[in-house]
Amino acid sequence: MTQNARILVLDDDPDIGTMIKMMLEYKGYRVSVSDRADMAQQVLSKGDVDLIIMDMLLSGVNGTDLCVDLKKNPATSRIPVIMISAHPNAKEICLEAGADEFISKPFDMNDILSKIDGLLHKTLSP
Amino acid sequence: MQDLTATSVSAKQQFPAEKHAEQQIRSLFLHAPIAIQILKGPDFVYELANKRSLEILGKKEEDIIGRSVLEVMPELKEQHPYKALQSVFNTGQRLVVEEEKVRYSRNGELVEIFVKLVYEPLRDEQGKVIGIMTTGDDITQQVLARKKIEESEEKYRKLSETLEQKVHQRTARLVELNKTLEIKNLDLEDTQNFLQQLIDASVEFILVLDTNLRYITVNKKYEQAMGVTRNQVRQKHLFDISPGVKGTVQHEAMLRALKGETVNLDKRQAVSKPDYFVDSYFIPLLLKGKIEGVMIMSRDVTDIVKSEKILEDKIDELNEAQQIAQLGSWDWDVGANEVQWSEQTYRIYGYGKDRFRVTFESAIERMLPEHAERAGVRMREHILEAQALFKEKGLTEYDTAPIEYSIVLPDGSEKILRAAGKIILSREGNVSRLIGTVQDITSEKLSEKQLREANRKLDERNQFVEKLINSSLDIIMVVDKELRLLTINRKAETVIGSDHADNLVGKKITEVYPLEGTQQYEDLLQAFDGNIIIRDKVKSPESENYYEHNYIPLSNVAGEVYAVMVISHDITDSIRQMEELRKAIEADKLKSDFIKMASHELKTPITSIKGYVQLLLTALKENEQEEKKLSPLLLRSSLTSAEKQLNRLTRLMSELLDLSRIESGQLDLNLEEFSINELVIDVIQDVLHTKPTQQINLYHDLNCRVYADKDRIGQVVINVLTNAIKYSTGGDKIDVTIRRHETGQVAVSVKDYGIGIDQKFHEKIFERFYRAEGHEEQTYPGFGIGLFIAKEIIQRHGGSIFVTSEKRKGSTFTFTLPMAKKRKA
Numbered sequence: 035m036t037q038n039a040r041i042l043v044l045d046d047d048p049d050i051g052t053m054i055k056m057m058l059e060y061k062g063y064r065v066s067v068s069d070r071a072d073m074a075q076q077v078l079s080k081g082d083v084d085l086i087i088m089d090m091l092l093s094g095v096n097g098t099d100l101c102v103d104l105k106k107n108p109a110t111s112r113i114p115v116i117m118i119s120a121h122p123n124a125k126e127i128c129l130e131a132g133a134d135e136f137i138s139k140p141f142d143m144n145d146i147l148s149k150i151d152g153l154l155h156k157t158l159s160p
Numbered sequence: 161m162q163d164l165t166a167t168s169v170s171a172k173q174q175f176p177a178e179k180h181a182e183q184q185i186r187s188l189f190l191h192a193p194i195a196i197q198i199l200k201g202p203d204f205v206y207e208l209a210n211k212r213s214l215e216i217l218g219k220k221e222e223d224i225i226g227r228s229v230l231e232v233m234p235e236l237k238e239q240h241p242y243k244a245l246q247s248v249f250n251t252g253q254r255l256v257v258e259e260e261k262v263r264y265s266r267n268g269e270l271v272e273i274f275v276k277l278v279y280e281p282l283r284d285e286q287g288k289v290i291g292i293m294t295t296g297d298d299i300t301q302q303v304l305a306r307k308k309i310e311e312s313e314e315k316y317r318k319l320s321e322t323l324e325q326k327v328h329q330r331t332a333r334l335v336e337l338n339k340t341l342e343i344k345n346l347d348l349e350d351t352q353n354f355l356q357q358l359i360d361a362s363v364e365f366i367l368v369l370d371t372n373l374r375y376i377t378v379n380k381k382y383e384q385a386m387g388v389t390r391n392q393v394r395q396k397h398l399f400d401i402s403p404g405v406k407g408t409v410q411h412e413a414m415l416r417a418l419k420g421e422t423v424n425l426d427k428r429q430a431v432s433k434p435d436y437f438v439d440s441y442f443i444p445l446l447l448k449g450k451i452e453g454v455m456i457m458s459r460d461v462t463d464i465v466k467s468e469k470i471l472e473d474k475i476d477e478l479n480e481a482q483q484i485a486q487l488g489s490w491d492w493d494v495g496a497n498e499v500q501w502s503e504q505t506y507r508i509y510g511y512g513k514d515r516f517r518v519t520f521e522s523a524i525e526r527m528l529p530e531h532a533e534r535a536g537v538r539m540r541e542h543i544l545e546a547q548a549l550f551k552e553k554g555l556t557e558y559d560t561a562p563i564e565y566s567i568v569l570p571d572g573s574e575k576i577l578r579a580a581g582k583i584i585l586s587r588e589g590n591v592s593r594l595i596g597t598v599q600d601i602t603s604e605k606l607s608e609k610q611l612r613e614a615n616r617k618l619d620e621r622n623q624f625v626e627k628l629i630n631s632s633l634d635i636i637m638v639v640d641k642e643l644r645l646l647t648i649n650r651k652a653e654t655v656i657g658s659d660h661a662d663n664l665v666g667k668k669i670t671e672v673y674p675l676e677g678t679q680q681y682e683d684l685l686q687a688f689d690g691n692i693i694i695r696d697k698v699k700s701p702e703s704e705n706y707y708e709h710n711y712i713p714l715s716n717v718a719g720e721v722y723a724v725m726v727i728s729h730d731i732t733d734s735i736r737q738m739e740e741l742r743k744a745i746e747a748d749k750l751k752s753d754f755i756k757m758a759s760h761e762l763k764t765p766i767t768s769i770k771g772y773v774q775l776l777l778t779a780l781k782e783n784e785q786e787e788k789k790l791s792p793l794l795l796r797s798s799l800t801s802a803e804k805q806l807n808r809l810t811r812l813m814s815e816l817l818d819l820s821r822i823e824s825g826q827l828d829l830n831l832e833e834f835s836i837n838e839l840v841i842d843v844i845q846d847v848l849h850t851k852p853t854q855q856i857n858l859y860h861d862l863n864c865r866v867y868a869d870k871d872r873i874g875q876v877v878i879n880v881l882t883n884a885i886k887y888s889t890g891g892d893k894i895d896v897t898i899r900r901h902e903t904g905q906v907a908v909s910v911k912d913y914g915i916g917i918d919q920k921f922h923e924k925i926f927e928r929f930y931r932a933e934g935h936e937e938q939t940y941p942g943f944g945i946g947l948f949i950a951k952e953i954i955q956r957h958g959g960s961i962f963v964t965s966e967k968r969k970g971s972t973f974t975f976t977l978p979m980a981k982k983r984k985a
Contacts, residue, residue, distance in 0.1 A: 047764050049805060053771040056798065060775060120763035121756075140767035143774035 039154050043067045044074050044088035044097070045118075050139075054087060057143055058150075071095035078110055085154055087146075090119035090128055098131035105132035114153035116146070195275075195298070198282065200291035203228040204245050207291070216273070216298045218266035233264045241277065245292055248279040252289045252587070255279040259303060260296075274303035287554040287587065301363055301459065356390075365438070365458040368445065371418055373398040376453055386432060404431045410440065410456075417442035417454040427465050430458070437465035490581075492520055492594040499523055508577065508600050510569035528574070531565035538563055543591055546583040558583040564601065576605045635707075635728035638714065641688065643669050646723055674701070680709060687711035687724040697735065705732040750928070757944075761812055765805035772798040772805075818949045819928070829869040829956060833980045836864045836873070836906055837898055843877040844896065852885045853892075854912070860898035864906040867980040868957050876950040876961075880910045880973040883946070888914025888970060905959070905976045913970040922963050926951040950975070 041063050045051040051067040058065045066077055071092045077083060086104070090097040097117060104110045117128035120139035128136045135149045195213030199206060206224045214221060217232075224232045229242065236242045241262055248255050256278050263272045277296035281289045359366045359379040366379040375393040383389055386401070393401050398414075405411050410431055413423040423442040430436035438458035445453040488505030492498070499518040506515065509526060524532045538560075546558030562580040569575060581596020629636050629649040638647040648656075648664050656664065656672055664672060675681040678701075683693045693711040700707060710727040776798050783790040821827040837860050844856050866873070884894045891913035899907045917925065928948045947961075954961045954975045965971035 047768075049768045049801065050764060050771075053768045053775075053801065056794070056801075057771055057775050060779065060794065120760045120767070139763045140770045143771060143778065 038062070038064065039084040039150075040064045040066070040082050041150065042074060042077055042083045042086045042088075044071065044086065044092055044100075045069060046089055046092050050089070054146075057146075061147060063150075071097070071100045074100065078104075078113075081109070083113055084157070085114050085116070085150060087116045087118065087150075090117055090121065090124050098127055101128070101131040101133055112157065114157055116149055116153070195294075195296055197294045198291060199229060199245065199294065200282075202249060203230070204249075204292065205229075206232065212297070216275070217264075235264050235270075236262070239263065244277075244279055245294075248281055248292055249289055252281045252283075254281060259299065273298050273300040275299060283556075283587070285554055287556075304363070362457070363459075365460070366455065367398075368453055368455045369398055369414065370453040371451065373414060373454075375401070385436075402432045410442075413440070413442040414454050414456065417444045417456075418451055420444050420446075420451055427461055435462070436460060437462045488598045490523075490579075490594075490596055490598060494520075494591045494593060497521075505598055508575070508598060509567065510571060510573075510575075526567045526569075528566045528568065531567075535563060535565055542583060546585060546591070547589055550585050550589045556585045556587070558585070560596070564605075574602075575600055576602045634730070635726075637669070637726045638723050639669050639684065639726060640723045641721075643684070645669055645672070652728075683709065683711050684724060684726065687713050688721055689713075690715070690721050697731065705730055706735050707731060754945075758812075758816065762809065765809040765812075768805040769802045769809075772802040815945055815949065819945055822949065822952045827952060827956060829872060831867055831869055833865055833867045834870050836866050836908065836977070837862060839870060839874055840877055840896060840898060840908065843874055843881060847878070847881050847885070850885075852894075854885060854888060855893040856881075856896060857893060858896045858898075860896075861900040861906075864898055864900050865980040866906060866957075866977045868977060869953075872953045873957075873977070876953055876975060877908065877910075879946045879950050880975070883973070884910050884912035884914070884971075888912035890914060891970065900979065901976075904979050906979050907974055907976045909972050909974040911970065911972040916967040916969050917963060917965040917971050918967050919965075922965065925963065926961065 041058055043051050043054050043058070043065060045054070045067075046069050048067075048069055051069060055065045055067045066083075068074055068077065069092070072095065074086075074088075088097050088100065092100065097119075101115055101117065104113065104115065114134045115132065116135040116137060117124075117131075117133040118137045118139055118141060119125075119128065125136045125138065134153055137146055137149065195216050196208070196210045197206065197213050198208040205226060205228050209217070209219075209221065209224060214224075217224070219232065229245065230237055239262060240257075241260055244255055244257060244260075247253075258276055260275050260277045261272060262275060263270060265271075275296050276299050277294055280293045280295070282291040282293055284290045356377055356379075359368075359377070360381075362379055363381060364379075365382045365385055367382050368376040368378070370376050374395055374397050375390075378386075378388070378390045378393060388401065399406050405414075408431055409425060410428065413425055416423050422444065425440045425442070427437050427439060430438050437460075439461050440456060440458040443455045443457070444451050445455055488508045489502040490505050491500040493500070497519045499520060499522075501509070501518055506512075524535060527535060542558065542560045546555075549555045549558060560581045560583060562578050564576060564578045566574050566576050577598050578601045579596060579598040581594050583591055584593040584595065586592040629647065630651075632649055633651060635652040635655055636647070636649040637645055637652050640646050645665050645667055653664065669684075670676060670681075673680075675684070679695065680698065683695055687693050690713050691711075692713065693709075695709045695711075698707050698709055699705075707728045708731050710725075710729070712725045712727065713721040714723045714725055716722050776795065779790055779794060818827065840858065840860070844858065848856065881894070881896070888894065893913065895909075895911040897907075897909045897911070899909070901907060926947050928945060951961050954977070957977055959975055959977040961973070961975040963971055963973050
């Protein structure tokens, strides 16, 4: 069910983006990776995203600002957002910005997969 | 009067007061009611004759001045006065003639007068007689009156005797007739007629009254004066004619005379003629031993009284003048030991209206004992000196130097006086008189003392202020309106330095400091407008020091700014401390930011590696359990990525280690000689393995050898080269140059054609923890301490590293190293 879901990964470090992509694709998700927030908007505008994973720090625009914008926009407000960061105290900031889940770096693979599964299950269930 | 005139003739002008007194005296002299003449030389030429003397002589001044006595009055030649003149001139002896008879022609008429005359020889400085001063007055009337009285008394006496006989003879008949008075009157008629003639000849006013003060007779002079005739007044009561007499001293004198006493009243205001002053005699009329009436003879002395009044007024004026001048005068008659004090002198000595006999001793008693002793000594010295001068030069006057002394007043208070005087010697050289002035100088002395005291206090205060100013660590200068230094403290002297140090006071501040056109100069001028100006953090143009300058206007009592005090406080240390503190705070913040950043940087590769390892573990597990085939592609790409992240981690760790070594001073160098060319080529080849998009060109002078730590220099080359690649993604080439310089240095440059670095960051990029900020730069991860480490390494080798760059045109990083000294020729 959720295995065919489309996930957008945003991270300013391309190595992290690549790693997450490999991890999620191994699990069968369809994954797009970008290190720039403005690029994310392009992907989103096609309406082909089921979940977003993004770092708190992004090039071009702050991850939290992007999150706030997404949650404001009716077109994207229902897309679950998981924010990740290596910064201490980042969790509160991210949740406040409207993120559905927060994961701190370095993260556990099973942790991120279960959170994705949980969120997609909730969204896609009737 | 003689003494005064003598003084006046030879007086030298000494004190203003004395000059004033002399003018007074001269005025008195000219207007004196006695006759004064000065005759000069053996022929007695008139040099001076006062008003009164001209009156007596009946001459005008121009008729006699410059002529000899005999020229004026040849008739005098055989008379006593002329002989007296000759005698006095020859002997030099003063002569007083109480009653001198003189006959001379007055207004064409030969007259005979009586005069009282004093002949006073006048001497020159050598004591030789050069002339005579005569003083005296016409006493003819007194003499004549006296003579007449004497004569009349005699006649009266004789007549009385005859009269007595007649009276005696006729007593019986008179008794019979019982009209005693009438008979007496008739019988007395002849006598009365005679007497009448006698008294009519007198110039005195004469009236004869009976015991009831009824008129018996009056003389012509009286008739004229009173405007009556003797027939009108005869038998009338005195009070009918002169009612004002009743109860007066004259009335009393009449009553006394009627009791047998001869009474004399001098200088009385005439009762009926208040304008007149008279000397009066009240003489009892004796008939047969019985008082039958009173004869009153009065002489008109109005002129004399008026003259005296004028004299008194003059003396009052003199006193007043002395009072105004606060100058008293004194006159010590040594012979009589009597000191005359002027009104003002009494006042100075603290006496009001009281007057008493003052002697030299009593005057000196009022002084403080030590002053009295000193005054006595000085007086004796002056007298000896005066006498010595007399013997030597014949001087009869000696001016004493002023002396100051304190006296005790009757009320116990003290005063300081200044006295000066003149010693007057007699012809024999004896001290006859001392005259002088005395002045109250208490307040003068007191203010002198107060001034001295005030000055002393001011001095102390000034010394205190000076010490205070000198002990200050601030630079303190006081500058006047001409910008000249009035005061300058030690600190300022040291700062200004030895070149200028001598006699800075009085110099213009602009000679010492090149102030013109500076803010300090403006501030100084501003302060002269009355503004306090404080200027913080001013760098000294001559040193590295910073000052806070305070400009404080100094005003005088009138509120006028006469100077400006400049206080300069050296704030170099506090600025330095503040700066150090600021840097410490900044460094602390940078460090804390660095640690945050470093932990983030370290977490990224760890996250990545962890992710790959978990992915591989998951895949491996699924492969075992579900016999799902492990993809070799997954395995390879995961391990490759993990290795890349491990390398990244290693690099970061090594940077942190280097930073730690640099901070603790433990960055050790393993020095060896090697070719920088070979090292650079090796590094380029290593970098090319990472497949950069730019072409790397090398331009080099061959075989540049250095003596350095090869690994560390390699680290620097990698750093600048990877930076060039990283920051010139748009560029197509990177130029590496190795150049040998004549200075013995080799320079390695790496030039890229990338984004460039703003001029303002050219130095900052070599600082610890500095990382260029901005959107583009942030895309490159790392600690940002690479260039800092590179700089430390190069500087440890005695070289330098720097950048030249232009934004959007690229950057060139260059480092230099000293060339190794050639071992082989």
